[in-house]
Amino acid sequence: MSRVDAIDAEADPRIQVKTATLNGVKYEYFYGVPRSGKWSQTVFLIHGWPDLAMGWRYQIPMLLELGMRVVAPNMMGYAGTDAPPVPPNPISMYGMKRASDDIAALAKEVGAPKIILGGHDWGGMVVWRATAWYPDLVSHVFAICTPYMPPSDSYFSLEDLVKGPLPQFGYQIHLASGDVETFIKDENSIRQFFKAMYGGRGPNGEILFDPHKGLIAEHLDKIGDNKLLNGKMLDYYVKQYNVHGIHSTLNWYRQRRTNWEEEQELLDKKTITQPALFIQASGDTVLTADVAKHMGTFIPRLTRDEVATSHWAMIQKPDEVNEIIRQWLTAEGLVDSKNKQQDGRL
Numbered sequence: 001m002s003r004v005d006a007i008d009a010e011a012d013p014r015i016q017v018k019t020a021t022l023n024g025v026k027y028e029y030f031y032g033v034p035r036s037g038k039w040s041q042t043v044f045l046i047h048g049w050p051d052l053a054m055g056w057r058y059q060i061p062m063l064l065e066l067g068m069r070v071v072a073p074n075m076m077g078y079a080g081t082d083a084p085p086v087p088p089n090p091i092s093m094y095g096m097k098r099a100s101d102d103i104a105a106l107a108k109e110v111g112a113p114k115i116i117l118g119g120h121d122w123g124g125m126v127v128w129r130a131t132a133w134y135p136d137l138v139s140h141v142f143a144i145c146t147p148y149m150p151p152s153d154s155y156f157s158l159e160d161l162v163k164g165p166l167p168q169f170g171y172q173i174h175l176a177s178g179d180v181e182t183f184i185k186d187e188n189s190i191r192q193f194f195k196a197m198y199g200g201r202g203p204n205g206e207i208l209f210d211p212h213k214g215l216i217a218e219h220l221d222k223i224g225d226n227k228l229l230n231g232k233m234l235d236y237y238v239k240q241y242n243v244h245g246i247h248s249t250l251n252w253y254r255q256r257r258t259n260w261e262e263e264q265e266l267l268d269k270k271t272i273t274q275p276a277l278f279i280q281a282s283g284d285t286v287l288t289a290d291v292a293k294h295m296g297t298f299i300p301r302l303t304r305d306e307v308a309t310s311h312w313a314m315i316q317k318p319d320e321v322n323e324i325i326r327q328w329l330t331a332e333g334l335v336d337s338k339n340k341q342q343d344g345r346l
Contacts, residue, residue: 002058002318002319003319004058004061004062004318004319004322005061006057006058006061006318007030007054007056007057007058007060007061009054009232009233009235009236010232010236014032014060014061014064015030015031015032015060015070016030016031016032017029017030017031017080018030018031019080020105020106020109022102022105022106022109023098023101023102023105025076025081025082025084025093025102026080026081026082027073027074027081027082027102027106028053028073028074028079028080028081029053029071029072029073029074029106030053030054030056030060030070030071030072030073031069031070031071031110032060032064032069032070033064033069033070034064034065034067034068034069035064036067038067039067039068039069040067040068040334040335040336041067041068041069041114041116041329041334042068042069042070042071042107042110042112042114042115042116043063043068043069043070043071043115043116043117043118044071044072044073044103044106044107044115044116044117044118045059045060045070045071045072045118045119045123046072046073046075046099046103046117046118046119046120046123046124046126046127047072047074047075047078047119047120047121047122047123048119048120048121048122048123048124048125048146049121049122049249049250049252049253050193050194050197050241050246050249051120051121051123052074052078052079052237052240053072053073053074053079054233054236054237054240055120055314055315056070056072056120056314057233057315058314058315058318058321058322059118059314059318059321059322059325060072062322062325062326063325066326066329066335066336067335067336068116068334069110069112071106071107071110071112071115073102073103073106074240075099075122075123075126076093076094076098076099076102076248076251077094077244077248077249077251077252078240078241078244078248078249079240079241079243079244080240080243083244083248085248086251086254090258091251091254091255091258092255092258092262093251094248094251094252094254094255095255095258095259095262096125096126096129096130096259096262096263097129097133097259097262097263099126099129099130100126100129100130100133100134101133103115103117103126103130103134104130104133104134104137107137113137114137114138114139115137115138115139116138116139116140116141116142116329116334117130117131117138117140117141117142118141118142118143118144118325119142119143119144119146120143120144120145120146120313120314121145121146121311122146122252123143123146124143124144124145124146124147125146125149127141127142127143128141128143128146128148128149128272129263129266131272131274131276132151132266132269132272133266135269135273135274138274139274140274140275140276140277140329140332140334141272141274141275141276141277142276142277142278142279142325142328143276143277143278143279144279144281144313144314144321145279145280145281145284145287145311145313146287147278147280147287147291147292147295148272148276148278148292148295148298148299149291150270150298151260151263151264151266151267151269151270152260153264153267155257155260157256157257158172158173158176158256159173166291167212168211168212168285168286168288169211169286170211170212170213170214171209171210171211171212171213171214171215171286172214172253173214174213174214174215175214175215175250175253176250176253176254177214179214179217180214180215180246180250181245181246181247181250183215183217183220184215184220184246185245185246187238187242189220190238190241190242190246191234191238192208192220192221192223193208193215193220193246194229194234194237194238194241195223195224195225195226195229195234196208196209196219196220196223196226197209198226198228198229198312199226199227199228199229199310199312200223200224200225200226201223201224202219202222202223202224203222203224204222206219206222206223207219208220208223211285211286228312228315228316229315270298271298271299271300272298272299272302273300273301274301275301275303275332276299276301276302276303277302277303277304277305277324277325277328278292278295278302278303278304278305279304279305279306279307279313279321279324279325280292280304280305280306280307281306281307281309281310281311281313282306282307282308282309283308283309283310283311284309284310284311285310285311286311287311303328303331305324305328307320307321307324
């Protein structure tokens, strides 16, 4: 059992669920302040796929106890945040630049001139790019699982990457194809999907997710429960994904070229100058240590650490992840001395 009392799926007095209109789109976000009503820093937490702001449920209490204000949005296409259809809207609505712009707008909305920015999965990619797009806003940045990949002046399609150095990214071709929506399309199939993506297997070891191929439709109904996402938390995820369906969340996999086009403006900003933390999940089958080996070349103030988990490090070993983040924040002088001791249950 974790030392942290995770955010509850049904209602939790430590956070408010708020909405704001950011660049014309309604966003839903978690908002939490320390019990004292005062904070030393503001931390933004950005989730990935298939996840939600609730994916940070073990980290939010820890950060609040450290005397920090926490803002965790549901990103474009997820839950209570709008899911602009494409078309008529451009796919760039689901890209890194738009996400960065919306984070900056949300920081302004909550009155935060500086933020610490953390991300996981797609959220990790977002925070690295947002740090480059908005260097005066982001004072510190951390990512779990997702390494920094600098912008490039050469475009490589996803198919090129899969045929070349990153065959384990083959699943992204399937997620972008439109096929997934044909069999994950209602509450029951969404439930089975989440059971599978968080570790569930069939009676004979069947899996739904294959990094090289994508989702194996014929295995969906065979998948059983898992230890990471179950009970009322599973119910919560199913309900939130049922708001828009899965299609809008998969738009994040359909904007590779748009991302490349927009980040050409960042070619002279490849170096991340802010203090940064990267937490490697040693059991992540996609974002492997090999993918992250060159990060130090572009981030001179990089701290690296590792946890022995799957991709879902934040919920699989929350105490270890929290301790790494806490130690880094403390080393950076961001934690008031009265909040440094974190023994016992939060």
